[in-house]
Amino acid sequence: MNSPEFSSGAPPLSCHGLVRHFREQGRVLKVLRGVDLSMAPGERVAVVGASGCGKTTFLQLLGGLDTPTRGWVELKGRNLSAMRPGERGAARNRNIGFVYQFHHLLPEFNAVENVAMPLLIRRSPASEAMAAARELLRQAGLGERLDHRPAKLSGGERQRVAVARALITRPSIVLADEPTGNLDPESGEQVFELLLQLNRESSAALVVVTHDLARARRMDRVLALRDGLLAAA
Ligand SMILES: Nc1ncnc2c1ncn2[C@@H]1O[C@H](COP(=O)(O)OP(=O)(O)O)[C@@H](O)[C@H]1O
Ligand SMILES: [Mg+2]
Known part of the structure; x- marks a missing residue:
């Protein structure tokens, strides 16, 4: 990325004093109370914590899908939280891949089309986008499932397609x-392996929320979210 507005020495992603409160029926729910994190390029971090402790909230903020109550997120040294929505969306599409618990694939498109979609949205030539999607799906062990729509795939296969879609850009x-x-x-292990494999090959930094401690320990760092704060586990 040679774009002058990005600082090349800055971490790929960091957050600073991140606070998120939700107002519910007159009560204030203090989910995040001041979270700091700095990712190194290619670093792999696991986030663990009890259900409802704020893990999804934290990831939504890191990805610029939600706005912090206080504090900010920096993407390659740029304040993501302060960007206008259109600019934030563009920065997100260029730099961040998301994988959710549910695959969110488009039901009317086949596996190749779903994986190619982020490239097509960026106006990459269709033939190149489809070729790149086919190649990534083959790496994901889905070379025999290229033309399958999501309804014709198993849960694990769908999630592997979702991982390929997140990494295609x-x-x-x-x-x-x-x-x-x-x-x-077994399917969970295949998906996790694929995520780590594609992550290694692309040297993207990875933040993964998981309940599985054995999987968490395969990452470079394990952080626990507790009482609104993030600490080494
Ligand atoms: N938009 C929202 N409005 C109000 N409360 C919310 C909202 N999003 C999340 N919460 C609350 O914040 C807490 C943390 O939620 P979440 O981040 O989804 O936890 P986790 O992913 O760790 O299970 C929960 O108590 C949840 O009910
Ligand atoms: Mg969650």
Whole structure:
């Protein structure tokens, strides 16, 4: 990325004193109370914590899908939280790949088209986008499933398509929110392996929320979210 507005020495992603309160029926729910994190390029971080402690809230903020009550997120040294919505959306599309617990694939498109979609949205030539999607799906072990629509895929296969879709744009950051949460142990392992493999190859930084401590320990760092604060686990 040679764009002058990005600082090349800055971490791919960092957050500073991140606070998120929700107002519910006159009560203030203090979900995040001041979270700091700085990711190194290609670094892999696991976030663990009890259900409802704010893991999804944290990832939404890191990805610029939600706005902090206080504090800010920096993407390659630029304040993501202060950008106008259109600018933030563009920065997100260029730099961040998301994987959710549910695959969110488009039901009327096949696997190749779903994976190619982020490139098509960026106006890449269709033939190149489809070729890149086919290649990534082959790496994901889905070479025999290229023309399948999501309804014709197993849960694990759908989630592997979702991982390929997140990585197709070669993002510098991948944010994965319980990507194996809905899968049986074997499919979950395949999805997790794929995420790590593609992440290694693209040297993207990775933040993954997981309940599985064994998987968390395969990352470079394990951080626990508790009482609104993030600390080494
Ligand atoms: N938009 C919202 N409005 C009000 N409360 C919310 C909202 N989003 C999340 N919460 C609350 O914030 C807390 C943390 O939620 P979440 O980040 O989804 O937790 P986790 O992903 O760790 O299970 C929960 O108590 C949840 O009910
Ligand atoms: Mg969650």
